[in-house]
């Protein structure tokens with residue numbers, strides 16, 4: 001499919017891509033690889049390359065790799081992506097996506113406006129914030145949302161990991177051999193993480209778990225010095241130099257109010273990765289697809305690109321209003 005130059009909404013010549021892919025995590029990169037191989041004229045707009053995969057610790061569940069670190073796997077994805085001469089806008093955030101009466105989709109970033117006949121939203125998720133005093137003040141001054149990225153900075157120090165699910169326990173496992181002491185601050189009465197991770201954490205000698213504990217403030221001067229906790233109504237202060245916030249993830253879907261989202265703000269898609277707006281597809285963690293994993297996001301990215309290809313070839317047949325027949 002060829003790039004078209006048309007006069008669009010103004011006297012200026014504007015490029016209309018076949019497809020714009022938003023995000024370059026496992027879903028966006030895999031969609032890009034498929035789109036390149038399908039010969040689509042497309043553009044990728046992304047804040048970073050690798051997404052959460054680049055911030056994952058040890059990955060032992062991506063088929064073909066019995067063991068690989070998140071950053072290594074993300075580097076492999078990036079190598080595959082760059083094998084094709086694709087148009088890539090890196091370090092650029094999308095802030096709005098719209099559709100006009102003629103079906104052209106406009107994607108607005110912080111820097112520019114882009115146009116396409118189809119879009120794949122693959123913008124994944126980001127860390128949920130604690131929303132307590134001191135969090136913004138001490139961000140990157142002892143408080144972080146990424147153990148794999150920042151863990152080594154806390155060698156021999158006492159740190160706190162906030163959370164009790166898989167992300168939190170993954171962070172603890174990253175830190176066990178780095179930090180002197182790790183306090184796990186869990187708001188619930190027990191962990192919700194996978195059994196295998198829990199078993200590893202339980203035998204570690206330098207980990208203390210605090211359940212039913214709520215962070216009320218981060219305190220320090222230039223850098224973090226302590227956290228204030230409310231443990232079942234009793235105030236407690238713990239001296240730490242590092243705070244790792246791992247209390248879950250929220251979808252990066254705010255820029256796409258044009259499509260229907262569920263109560264968690266995940267974009268609702270069908271089994272062809274279609275949103276409720278014809279021509280706008282979505283893939284990976286930003287969607288309501290069951291389970292958020294690298295291999296699932298990658299597979300969803302592949303499916304989305306294939307669906308876009310069919311939509312562009314036969315727009316009448318691949319609408320969002322009825323059954324789809326692929327022949």
Ligand SMILES: Cc1cc2nc3c(=O)[nH]c(=O)nc-3n(C[C@H](O)[C@H](O)[C@H](O)COP(=O)(O)OP(=O)(O)OC[C@H]3O[C@@H](n4cnc5c(N)ncnc54)[C@H](O)[C@@H]3O)c2cc1C
Pocket residue numbers: 022023024025026027028045046047048049050051052053055056057058059060061062092093094095122123124125126167170171252255283284285286292293294295297
């Ligand atoms: C700590 C941790 C450990 C994990 N460990 C594992 C594991 O061991 N195995 C496993 O299978 N999964 C693991 N996961 C989950 C896995 O990383 C995700 O399911 C997967 O990365 C989702 O891929 P995605 O492409 O949908 O989204 P993401 O990886 O979140 O990528 C989203 C992309 O969109 C970009 N983006 C976001 N907003 C915008 C915007 N407004 N404009 C432009 N670009 C934007 C981002 O920069 C990024 O490139 C882990 C996750 C975390 C956080």
